[in-house]
Amino acid sequence: METIQIVLMTVLMFFVIVTVHEWGHYYFAKRAGILVREFAIGFGPKLFSYKRNETRFTLRLLPFGGFARMAGEDPEVNEIETGQTIAVRVTDGVVKTIYLDQLDNRKNVVRGEVLDIDLEQALTVKLDVDGEDQQYTVHPQAMMVTKGQSIQIAPKDRQYGSKTVGQRAMAIFAGPLMNFILAFILFGLHIQMVGIQVDNPTYVQISEITAGMPAAEADLHKGDIIESVNGVAIGANVENMIKLIADSQDKPMKWTVRRDDKTFDLTITPRAMEGQKGGKVGIVPELPKRQAGVGETFKFAGQSMVRTTDIIFQGFSQLIQRFSINDLGGPVRTFEVTGQIAKQGIEQLTYWTAIMSLYLGIFNLLPIPALDGSRLVFLGVEAVRGRPVDPSREGMVHFVGFAMLFLLMIAVTYNDILRLING
Numbered sequence: 001m002e003t004i005q006i007v008l009m010t011v012l013m014f015f016v017i018v019t020v021h022e023w024g025h026y027y028f029a030k031r032a033g034i035l036v037r038e039f040a041i042g043f044g045p046k047l048f049s050y051k052r053n054e055t056r057f058t059l060r061l062l063p064f065g066g067f068a069r070m071a072g073e074d075p076e077v078n079e080i081e082t083g084q085t086i087a088v089r090v091t092d093g094v095v096k097t098i099y100l101d102q103l104d105n106r107k108n109v110v111r112g113e114v115l116d117i118d119l120e121q122a123l124t125v126k127l128d129v130d131g132e133d134q135q136y137t138v139h140p141q142a143m144m145v146t147k148g149q150s151i152q153i154a155p156k157d158r159q160y161g162s163k164t165v166g167q168r169a170m171a172i173f174a175g176p177l178m179n180f181i182l183a184f185i186l187f188g189l190h191i192q193m194v195g196i197q198v199d200n201p202t203y204v205q206i207s208e209i210t211a212g213m214p215a216a217e218a219d220l221h222k223g224d225i226i227e228s229v230n231g232v233a234i235g236a237n238v239e240n241m242i243k244l245i246a247d248s249q250d251k252p253m254k255w256t257v258r259r260d261d262k263t264f265d266l267t268i269t270p271r272a273m274e275g276q277k278g279g280k281v282g283i284v285p286e287l288p289k290r291q292a293g294v295g296e297t298f299k300f301a302g303q304s305m306v307r308t309t310d311i312i313f314q315g316f317s318q319l320i321q322r323f324s325i326n327d328l329g330g331p332v333r334t335f336e337v338t339g340q341i342a343k344q345g346i347e348q349l350t351y352w353t354a355i356m357s358l359y360l361g362i363f364n365l366l367p368i369p370a371l372d373g374s375r376l377v378f379l380g381v382e383a384v385r386g387r388p389v390d391p392s393r394e395g396m397v398h399f400v401g402f403a404m405l406f407l408l409m410i411a412v413t414y415n416d417i418l419r420l421i422n423g
Contacts, residue, residue, distance in 0.1 A: 024178030072159025179361030213282020246278030369401020
């Protein structure tokens with residue numbers, strides 16, 4: 001049951017940070033008047049889909065991210081040409097549906113050969129119906145139906161490219177922005193959960209105990225206060241306590257512990273852990289904490305944002321200086337680490353989710369083709385030049401970038417699976 005709970009918590013973490021990111025794109029695109037055709041979590045085949053208003057919301061198989069597909073972000077394809085025979089359903093004098101195939105099976109429609117059609121500016125269609133010219137106004141939310149699928153038309157003023165540079169930049173930047181906001185909220189929530197260190201602390205207490213380690217075997221509890229180790233008073237000196245434990249590998253130690261109003265002695269023998277130096281007993285010692293106030297929560301959440309951002313950029317720098325695929329972790333590795341952290345409790349998972357949300361926001365702002373940062377670079381170039389880059393060239397850059405990222409993801413995932421198999 002615990003395993004199922006951990007898996008669900010891990011999946012929920014991924015779902016939340018990706019959904020928040022894509023919701024940022026979706027919300028600000030809608031505010032700018034852009035038609036958002038699809039809001040998707042994941043890539044690949046659809047697992048679940050439903051349509052609300054103008055947007056189809058889908059859950060897809062591969063949990064590598066998501067997307068909010070805006071009309072005109074990629075070139076719109078006009079599938080109707082002059083001379084083509086189509087059918088239209090007219091309601092109150094306005095075309096609501098345009099059919100491109102199976103015309104003989106359509107009922108209550110007008111069939112005719114297209115003489116002229118404009119689905120972007122004028123929103124009109126002129127048909128030759130049995131030798132008679134008939135012109136209709138097309139509804140701005142009319143649907144085109146072909147091959148069993150329907151797609152809403154996108155007038156020019158509903159397309160991504162028709163909006164100002166500022167509106168488009170906001171729709172792109174909003175994804176990472178939402179991740180930053182989520183990270184700040186989660187850092188603050190974590191501070192509210194665990195509290196902040198009291199002023200002038202006088203003792204060290206145990207905040208976490210690892211199952212199967214000497215501390216757990218000696219029946220130490222979370223919240224126990226360590227009075228002394230081998231006769232040495234600990235006070236509020238966490239570093240001294242850790243050093244005493246590390247220097248006593250395989251040597252019995254006498255601990256004096258206070259639990260509630262009772263004080264008792266225990267004998268604990270630190271032992272080595274693979275890949276780590278010195279003795280370990282399996283505890284996380286910490287100084288006493290108190291509930292954080294509102295102002296303190298904002299302050300320390302901001303500090304966590306700054307500190308974590310610095311660590312993330314240090315990681316990027318080290319990766320560039322000495323690139324190795326073994327230093328990269330894909331969805332499998334991230335899922336594994338998240339599961340390990342979920343076992344430590346909701347507090348640690350909340351903190352880890354904040355880190356992952358911040359990381360996702362920063363990573364997406366890197367000027368790598370197919371990422372938000374690259375799209376913002378193209379918008380910056382457009383703002384300087386006064387005209388957009390050729391959409392076909394920009395689309396090719398993003399396509400190549402996405403393909404390279406996808407291949408890298410496959411390689412990293414394969415490496416992660418091998419690492420799991422080989423232990």
